[in-house]
Amino acid sequence: MSANGKADTTILVVDDTAASRYALGAVLRRDGHRVILAASAGEALVELDARHRAGDLPDVALIDVGLPDMSGFELCRRLKESPQTALVPVVHFSAARVAPADRCRGLDAGGEAYLTVPAEPEEIQAVVRAVARGARHRSDAEAQAGHLTRLAETILDVQSARCPRELADAAAAGTDRLTHGPAAAFILGDDGAMHRGLSRRRASASLPDDGAHDAVARLVLRIMSGHVGVRSTFAPAPLWPPGFFQPEPPGGTGGPEGARLALARSREGCAPVCLATPSYAQGTSPDTGRLVGRLAHATALAAERLLMYEMERHIALTLQRSFLPAHVPQVPGTEVVVRYEPASSDTEIGGDFYAALPTSAGVLTAIGDVVGHSLGAATVMVEVRHALRAYCVDESDPRVLAHRLDKMLQRYHPDVTATLCLAVVDPATGRTRVSNAGHIPPLIVSDSGVATYLEACGPLLGLGLDRPKPTEVLLRPTDRLLMVTDGLIETRGVDLAVSMEQLRTAAANAPGGVTSLCDTLLACFGHDRDDDIALLVLGLTGNR
Structure with missing residues (x-):
């Protein structure tokens, strides 16, 4: 002046x-x-x-x-x-x-x-x-x-995060964008877990150890104890552990060491978040601190939603796993192995299921998928599986079983459809009868390196359409019957026929044995899938 x-x-x-x-x-x-x-x-x-x-x-x-x-x-x-x-x-x-x-x-x-x-x-x-x-x-x-445009863009990135780790990364990058300096973001979960994100500008060769993260967690909890909303404060070097930011570059302000913190909690009992910048990062506007506080508040709201979703998903997955049998009953003369993998963490639970049940004509294997991804789909899946268990007590014809399940869905869940593949295998003779309702047909995989899809098809369950006669095949002692849900191979933008051929090739080249076949296919296709995965492999043991 x-x-x-x-x-x-x-x-x-x-x-x-x-x-x-x-x-x-x-x-x-x-x-x-x-x-x-x-x-x-x-x-x-x-x-x-x-x-x-x-x-x-x-x-x-x-x-x-x-x-x-x-x-x-x-x-x-x-x-x-x-x-x-x-x-x-x-x-x-x-x-x-x-x-x-x-x-x-x-x-x-x-x-x-x-x-x-x-x-x-x-x-x-x-x-x-x-x-x-x-x-x-x-x-x-x-x-x-x-400034407001950058804040809006940053909040959009924060709101688009699909998990707490992505949220922490987005919040750190957004703080960097607002302050034009290195930044770190911390989200404390209800279970004590800390999700951390660091901006690229942090430019430190090594990361702080667990003790530094514990110190940050204690500091955040102490500052936010009994508080909701946004708080801004300065943490001097004795309280702020070293390693998150490099020392002040030459020609800096020479101010006190430590970190500027913007902390927020959406409401009592929710996870607090902390956006941290080094004390020497002043930003380009006197309003920078206020903008970072707004970003912290938006991050806290997003954290509440994501952490609640993770908790609900954990409960739902626990419930879904309880729906599926913990152990598959082994019928003499056969060996059955199953695998189930839920979809990636940002996807709702689905209605995939499997079953292996003894009947008067041999072992009944089933694999299916109730259309949709929700707890409702998982609930219908349980009904279908229990209805199948009840029906097969006095019925072993897979066509009749599929017809009864179709009627059950029409009566009690008229808006629901499901895919299902049923196979009844006689361990003594290898005679196998398959009824398919809109599902991927089974693969017959031999130990000689040949894999062939059975020609078994039919309409989905829940449509009330006629069922074709079962497809019959003779399963040899060296053959394995493979049944999968489409979550194993279905990829957005890739034709299902192409994915099925990739599955057939991988199965043909897999090592012998039912367990090795399951493990090989999961290793090939089971990473970061958008849908649940269920596999069932049956092999004959009586004549070996």
């Missing part, structure tokens, strides 16, 4: 008359401004180009209308057309061209004001102050709009 309380500003005076140029400079300096003098439009353009490269453009340009190399109107037009100087406000002045038409030309060229000289020093000073003040207000408004 100047001695008279006015903000320091730099004024470019462009005037070809030396006496007038220096007189204007003197008037402006008395008002606390720094003054740059130019005798022509060309000289002014060179000066502005140099100052643009140095990042030190003048706050106001005071331009004489009657310059020798081009008019002040043309110079103003050039400044306003160039992205480099478009924001520099222009005040035209003239002692000769004072008619209203001249004033209009000056404003039409992009000027902010027009002075008739000679003028009282107070008038010149007041006009320049007013123009500079308006330019600062516009600049501040544009800067604030830029």
